[in-house]
Amino acid sequence: MKASLLRLTVVGLLPFLLAACGPEEGEIRVYELTRPGDVAGADRPTPQAPSPGAPAGDRGSAPGPMAGTGNTPPAMPPGGAAAAPDRPSINPSSQMQTLPGMEEAAARIERPEWQVPGTWQVLEPTTIRKGNFRVAQGDEVAEITVTAFPGSVGGLASNVNRWRRQVGLAPLNPEQIAALTVPVQVDGAPAELVSIRVEEGAPSGTQGVLGVVIPRGELTWFVKMIGSSALLHEERDNLQRFAESFQFPS
Amino acid sequence: MWQKFLRPLLLVFTSLRLTVILLVLSMALVFFGTLDQVNFGIHETQKRYFQSFLVFWNPLPPESTNPLARTGLPLPGGYLLGPLLLLNLLAAQFYRFRWSWQKSGILLIHSGLVLLIVSGFVTGFLGYERQMWIDEGGTKNWAESYMENEIVLIDKSEENRDRVYAFDSDHLKGGEIIDDPKLPVTLEIEEYYPNASVRQAGPNMRVEPAATNGAAPRMGLTATPAPETFAQDEFNADTAIVRVYDGDRDLGTWMVSNLLDDRFPPQTFMANGRVYEIALRFKREYYPFSITLRDFAHDRYPGTDIPKNFSSDVVVTDPQAGVERESLIYMNNPLRYGGHTFYQASFANQDTSSMLQVVKNPGWTLPYIAVTLVGLGLVVQFGLGFFRPRRRKTATATAAGNGPQPPSPDAQA
Numbered sequence: 001m002k003a004s005l006l007r008l009t010v011v012g013l014l015p016f017l018l019a020a021c022g023p024e025e026g027e028i029r030v031y032e033l034t035r036p037g038d039v040a041g042a043d044r045p046t047p048q049a050p051s052p053g054a055p056a057g058d059r060g061s062a063p064g065p066m067a068g069t070g071n072t073p074p075a076m077p078p079g080g081a082a083a084a085p086d087r088p089s090i091n092p093s094s095q096m097q098t099l100p101g102m103e104e105a106a107a108r109i110e111r112p113e114w115q116v117p118g119t120w121q122v123l124e125p126t127t128i129r130k131g132n133f134r135v136a137q138g139d140e141v142a143e144i145t146v147t148a149f150p151g152s153v154g155g156l157a158s159n160v161n162r163w164r165r166q167v168g169l170a171p172l173n174p175e176q177i178a179a180l181t182v183p184v185q186v187d188g189a190p191a192e193l194v195s196i197r198v199e200e201g202a203p204s205g206t207q208g209v210l211g212v213v214i215p216r217g218e219l220t221w222f223v224k225m226i227g228s229s230a231l232l233h234e235e236r237d238n239l240q241r242f243a244e245s246f247q248f249p250s
Numbered sequence: 251m252w253q254k255f256l257r258p259l260l261l262v263f264t265s266l267r268l269t270v271i272l273l274v275l276s277m278a279l280v281f282f283g284t285l286d287q288v289n290f291g292i293h294e295t296q297k298r299y300f301q302s303f304l305v306f307w308n309p310l311p312p313e314s315t316n317p318l319a320r321t322g323l324p325l326p327g328g329y330l331l332g333p334l335l336l337l338n339l340l341a342a343q344f345y346r347f348r349w350s351w352q353k354s355g356i357l358l359i360h361s362g363l364v365l366l367i368v369s370g371f372v373t374g375f376l377g378y379e380r381q382m383w384i385d386e387g388g389t390k391n392w393a394e395s396y397m398e399n400e401i402v403l404i405d406k407s408e409e410n411r412d413r414v415y416a417f418d419s420d421h422l423k424g425g426e427i428i429d430d431p432k433l434p435v436t437l438e439i440e441e442y443y444p445n446a447s448v449r450q451a452g453p454n455m456r457v458e459p460a461a462t463n464g465a466a467p468r469m470g471l472t473a474t475p476a477p478e479t480f481a482q483d484e485f486n487a488d489t490a491i492v493r494v495y496d497g498d499r500d501l502g503t504w505m506v507s508n509l510l511d512d513r514f515p516p517q518t519f520m521a522n523g524r525v526y527e528i529a530l531r532f533k534r535e536y537y538p539f540s541i542t543l544r545d546f547a548h549d550r551y552p553g554t555d556i557p558k559n560f561s562s563d564v565v566v567t568d569p570q571a572g573v574e575r576e577s578l579i580y581m582n583n584p585l586r587y588g589g590h591t592f593y594q595a596s597f598a599n600q601d602t603s604s605m606l607q608v609v610k611n612p613g614w615t616l617p618y619i620a621v622t623l624v625g626l627g628l629v630v631q632f633g634l635g636f637f638r639p640r641r642r643k644t645a646t647a648t649a650a651g652n653g654p655q656p657p658s659p660d661a662q663a
Contacts, residue, residue, distance in 0.1 A: 027418075028416070028433060032414070033414060157600070161599070171599075
């Protein structure tokens with residue numbers, strides 16, 4: 001009888017002992033992470049909207065009306081990061097992780113000849129970035145990158161929507177995207193100039209993207225300027241001239 | 251003396267009547283929980299009904315202003331029924347049943363049931379789910395919750411490393427002060443909204459921003475409380491107004507919200523000569539390994555848009571263990587690594603991003619063992635029972651003189 005009671009008491013306490021194993025709610029957790037460039041620090045990846053169970057295509061949209069609140073939170077990331085020249089790159093793609101072999105493949109791609117606008121600061125290119133530039137006007141900053149990838153890299157709409165997400169805008173359908181693009185000629189071949197929130201006199205901190213998508217043989221070249229919307233508006237002609245100056249090796 | 255008190259208790263806990271009552275209540279819990287899924291969604295219902303001691307079911311929707319909505323039919327929650335069932339089963343096993351080979355099947359069945367209930371607790375207390383979104387070509391070494399939130403202070407002063415101080419925010423209350431020796435500063439939670447409407451004031455609106463520092467004054471943001479949502483495809487915009495003290499020095503207030511995610515510049519302040527970022531975000535967990543998404547495939551049946559298969563071609567890299575492992579994750583074929591299971595769960599961005607559901611459940615093997623034990627117990631018990639009636643029949647027939655007669659001593663002679 002006594003043994004039964006003892007066993008009964010022990011096993012009866014089991015669930016409550018298990019309950020005690022759970023983490024405490026008010027616990028402070030302290031840990032260290034290595035910054036980007038190292039995988040362990042990749043805590044600021046491509047912007048991603050956390051919408052659990054969201055229908056495909058909704059993810060990554062700007063934080064628009066949600067949670068049944070009907071709220072319209074700010075759709076654009078304000079400036080700040082771009083204003084400080086010693087801060088890391090403002091281009092979210094700068095933290096892109098690459099696959100083994102991808103850099104070697106990119107290194108084999110020969111860059112075209114081009115003419116850089118005098119106002120642009122030439123930065124060191126990387127194996128992925130064939131061209132790397134920065135332009136600043138007061139506190140307003142924009143970055144210009146030239147990259148090339150095999151194939152169509154998902155097509156124009158996919159890339160435009162990727163850029164839109166990087167500045168906190170919702171994706172658009174192909175018809176709406178077509179309205180954002182202007183056909184241009186690059187080295188005798190058609191290309192598309194894309195403007196995403198490029199606005200004259202936009203408030204400081206409003207971010208936009210200007211891009212030129214250039215299909216060329218088996219590659220697609222991207223000339224992308226990301227930064228202050230107002231500065232992008234002023235630099236639009238420079239970017240177009242820069243892209244149109246491309247002379248690809250024959 | 252103590253036996254006088256415990257014996258009646260023991261009789262109650264070992265009674266079959268209690269078993270029936272508990273099973274009926276369990277069925278009622280499942281029934282009303284299923285009804286409430288309409289109002290609260292699966293996760294909240296699970297929390298309310300199966301991870302609680304008491305729950306009140308009410309047919310009125312949660313947003314109802316009817317005073318009756320605050321009451322309801324009381325039901326024992328899973329955390330009450332589970333231990334009671336366990337106690338009942340164990341008490342009966344130890345007190346009522348006598349150990350014998352004839353009952354070894356029942357012992358196995360009961361062991362399986364006990365293990366099944368225990369596995370429910372192990373999963374409830376130690377298991378969790380996270381989401382890991384990866385773009386094609388991208389690498390991730392962390393996943394985030396889609397329901398739980400945390401407030402983080404990130405020391406950005408070191409050149410290559412960030413020091414992160416994090417604590418859960420879902421149970422915070424306005425006026426709460428977080429003064430912990432582990433934290434580099436003291437935080438006062440001036441306001442906490444489980445869901446908020448965060449808006450940007452228009453150019454002609456004279457509205458005070460929600461905080462004195464950071465994104466709120468820079469962008470003219472205001473935050474007002476909003477009713478919580480439990481819909482599957484929505485999430486609550488957890489938002490807090492936090493005042494930061496560096497010792498006795500009041501540094502001002504910041505509005506932090508899971509709406510202000512990675513797309514927004516970090517909100518920072520300086521304390522003790524160090525730069526800290528402050529944020530409220532979905533709770534993250536970092537892993538000592540990383541996953542690279544090489545390719546996401548969304549196969550369709552030829553000539554239609556009907557999905558045939560979703561799969562993620564990934565590489566797991568674990569520098570500490572020296573592992574670099576390729577894996578294809580698809581329906582019913584998850585990747586198991588480092589105590590975690592990665593399931594193909596969703597996709598987006600024109601099929602260029604994949605979402606993996608990351609599940610950690612230390613007790614994931616227990617239900618398999620439990621079901622095996624129950625199955626084995628049934629086989630053993632029925633097997634023993636199969637022979638037992640034959641012997642009884644034989645004995646009965648012998649007693650009636652109809653069965654085969656034992657050889658008589660005369661015949662043997």
